[in-house]
Amino acid sequence: MTSGCVYSCCTSKASMAGILRRAFGLKQTLRFAKVSPPCRLLAPENNSAASCNLYVSGSGARALTTKKAEKSKSAAPERLPFSRVTEEDVEYFRSILPGRTITDPDLLESNNVDWLKSVKGSSEVLLRPQTTAEVSQILRYCNSRNLAVNPQGGNTGLVGGSVPVYDEIILSTSLMNNVLSFDGVSGILTCQAGCVLENLSLYLEERDYIMPLDLGAKGSCHIGGNVATNAGGLRLLRYGSLRGTVLGLEVVLADGRVLDCLATLRKDNTGYDLKQLFIGSEGTLGVITAVSILCPRKPVSVNVVFLGCETFEQLLKTFQLCRGMLGEILSAFEFLDSECMRLLNTHLKLPNPISDCPFYIVIETAGSDPNHDSEKLHHFLEEAMNTCVVTDGTVATEKSKIKALWSMRERVTEALTHDGFTYKYDISLPVEQIYQLVTDMRAHLGDRARSVVGYGHVGDGNLHLNITSPAKNPALLAAIEPFVYEWTATRRAASARSTAWA
Amino acid sequence: MTSGCVYSCCTSKASMAGILRRAFGLKQTLRFAKVSPPCRLLAPENNSAASCNLYVSGSGARALTTKKAEKSKSAAPERLPFSRVTEEDVEYFRSILPGRTITDPDLLESNNVDWLKSVKGSSEVLLRPQTTAEVSQILRYCNSRNLAVNPQGGNTGLVGGSVPVYDEIILSTSLMNNVLSFDGVSGILTCQAGCVLENLSLYLEERDYIMPLDLGAKGSCHIGGNVATNAGGLRLLRYGSLRGTVLGLEVVLADGRVLDCLATLRKDNTGYDLKQLFIGSEGTLGVITAVSILCPRKPVSVNVVFLGCETFEQLLKTFQLCRGMLGEILSAFEFLDSECMRLLNTHLKLPNPISDCPFYIVIETAGSDPNHDSEKLHHFLEEAMNTCVVTDGTVATEKSKIKALWSMRERVTEALTHDGFTYKYDISLPVEQIYQLVTDMRAHLGDRARSVVGYGHVGDGNLHLNITSPAKNPALLAAIEPFVYEWTATRRAASARSTAWA
The missing domain is CATH 3.30.43.10 (Uridine Diphospho-n-acetylenolpyruvylglucosamine Reductase, domain 2)
Incomplete structure (x- = not known):
């Protein structure tokens, strides 16, 4: 359970491509x-x-x-x-x-x-x-x-x-922005790759469905780019990864040939699932031109809770408690640290909705019965307060307040851009270990960095480590790298459960 | 929305392999x-x-x-x-x-x-x-x-x-039956390929988790075989396909090289996701030796409902109603027709738990609060009865009765083996169309077949069409094929949304 990976490190992608080349006689040249x-x-x-x-x-x-x-x-x-x-x-x-x-x-x-x-x-x-x-x-x-x-x-x-x-x-792909079809019975949407995620969400909301993914950049990002980078986002915890929800892809290869894997079947076991190779391949194998995707029903009831914790251990305990007590209605569990809050206050003038704490949690529930959901939420909050895993909190059920609470998590990236030049790392680790890197990096850099912040998707074991500096700073970069990669590598088990040839 | 595929037809797999060969210069020979x-x-x-x-x-x-x-x-x-x-x-x-x-x-x-x-x-x-x-x-x-x-x-x-x-x-793989690790926090199980599905389920149940898939053959089938065939099973509706829940694979290639993609991270975007090629490739690319899989929490409350409908249209209406009203607690929606029930009665002496109907539905709910679940179920059943989409039904909350109701669906395959030599087809189509094939096949075969039955996974748009004969019968086979393939092919849109080079 100590394997880890840093997305922004290229080594694995390069070596994987090498593997593909060896395995399949690919004529690809890196x-x-x-x-x-x-x-x-x-x-x-x-x-x-x-x-x-x-x-x-x-x-x-x-x-x-x-x-x-x-x-x-x-x-x-x-x-x-x-x-x-x-x-x-x-x-x-x-x-x-x-x-x-x-x-x-x-x-x-x-x-x-x-x-x-x-x-x-x-x-x-x-x-x-x-x-x-x-x-x-x-x-x-x-x-x-x-x-x-x-x-x-x-x-x-x-x-x-x-x-x-x-x-x-x-x-x-910005002009490839048409919805090609939507089936209100199955919830399967087929659209061109250049559709903006938020536009798709609005289109679906009118039809009582939602997109299975959501992320801060929704107002500009294209669904084709989401698929090409295998974006996780804020709903992965509930609806799973794009590997499960993307049912079909249309891709144009470098020589112009069109690969049509645009199936619209919930289950399709014919042949090899070639489209999977393009999900997350970042445009290296072809240009995604259309996507079909399975969309969940729009939840009748949505609640958002913003909580404060004293330690990361308490935050993890809250996560476990909430998985047990909120169960099937839990749709997101995100976190930010107090440094993120400071930047939101300073640069975006967003006030802290609760009292100051070292860690903050954003929990979203989505369900089909408002009474049941609020009852579950009430029991969970009571238990969380009684067992002292959280120290303060606020709940939103109204749309504008939900949006305001979500912005505390979604606008951290924007706040960082105002803080200076930002070195960004996107790291997957077993959830118990994810915050230790922020603490270690802070100690390692001392006052060489302006801010060292951690936030991200607890449910997915995915940390966003960000380090700012007044300006671009090669000396700082040299202090961060390879430290961040070595730190992550040492968290791998001796048995090296990474993708590699044995 | 008219694309379709018959799993037991090989053509697509052969042509897909051809595509792979052309695309990647594979030295594979079909x-x-x-x-x-x-x-x-x-x-x-x-x-x-x-x-x-x-x-x-x-x-x-x-x-x-x-x-x-x-x-x-x-x-x-x-x-x-x-x-x-x-x-x-x-x-x-x-x-x-x-x-x-x-x-x-x-x-x-x-x-x-x-x-x-x-x-x-x-x-x-x-x-x-x-x-x-x-x-x-x-x-x-x-x-x-x-x-x-x-x-x-x-x-x-x-x-x-x-x-x-x-x-x-x-x-x-029968002696490769060890659990390698289980993480009680993340719910990630890593095991050898020869573990029997039911044994894994029992192992997990003790730890408050369940396997994300379940199927009739669970007492004998191996998890490696489940992954190699991309088995859907009875829980796909709720927990999605193995493409989303399988986090890692270890595979031995034909020349003995070991490909270790045995990641245990909820999210891993490093490199191409090679393991996806092996999911559903039916052993043609390598032998799966180990699997890591994300397991859901064991639900606190489980209910099973067995319902009867007059028409397949009513069955589909019930499906829509139930998706709306049961929402996040719906974990399975399966069906069988009256011919299946006749075989269960005749060959396995299983009595019909409700009155005779042309169609039967098995619905399972799985949730975290028994009171909430039974309230949702009650409202749904009331509405289904009031709007006359279902004509009779029974509910089970107790384990042995749940098992008895499930056996009406799970033991159809067994009942068929007692009815004679069985020609089996496993077909994916948009859900509105799936039963028409059974009706058309019955009309087409007349008294040449002993029984023509339909059952399967409504939630996945996946029909099991089975045709029995007193003994192996080449003339009957000639009447079934290519009819079944042609029927499915005509349901494809003129735009042929199948996997092919344009």
């Missing part, structure tokens, strides 16, 4: 064995007819690599020998995407920079296809011309994976 | 493009060093292919040019598996025949490894010697996939 999480799909150098060639590149998570910027060898890979976009290429794109081939640098600006403004590309062409056929045409052409392509969804990613490293063509 | 569901892992003809070669073979679902039996070209494939087991091979196996290398034909008998006694192999060697290292040794040796291998779990499969076609060596 150019940068030692780089980095934000992988993206680039067109291949040569066009071997028989198989699908995908070349994976990436940028250091915080590498600023514009043409003018000084290149740091440790941070950014060399530009690969892809072709440069010519006037003829742009003419071709204009012929197939009239009015949707953007070359104006001002219009391209926001697509070249990530949400955190920590990495910047220098793409000169933004393509906005509306259909799968257009995506296929684009990729087939780029493949034949050896042009690099960077697929982009809502550009809400925090690890630099959604923007170009150099001058890759940006293929945006 | 020898029998037009054969059949029960694929199994055979050692390769030659041993290419660089990549993993898996040759897939199979038997017609009902092909009786003993050495002595007359071979039907349409039913069984030719034996491939694999080596014959020699005395030296047996000596080697005895040296690595002393006392666990079985060659006595009487002892091998039950491993050569499937549960339905519809297909029979003629294997002369049964190997019973206890560890992953032993499985690896066996496969490495068989690969080097070009010996065919048939992995076998509980041998409870109904499509002939678990027994040899010819003289393949049987590799049984």
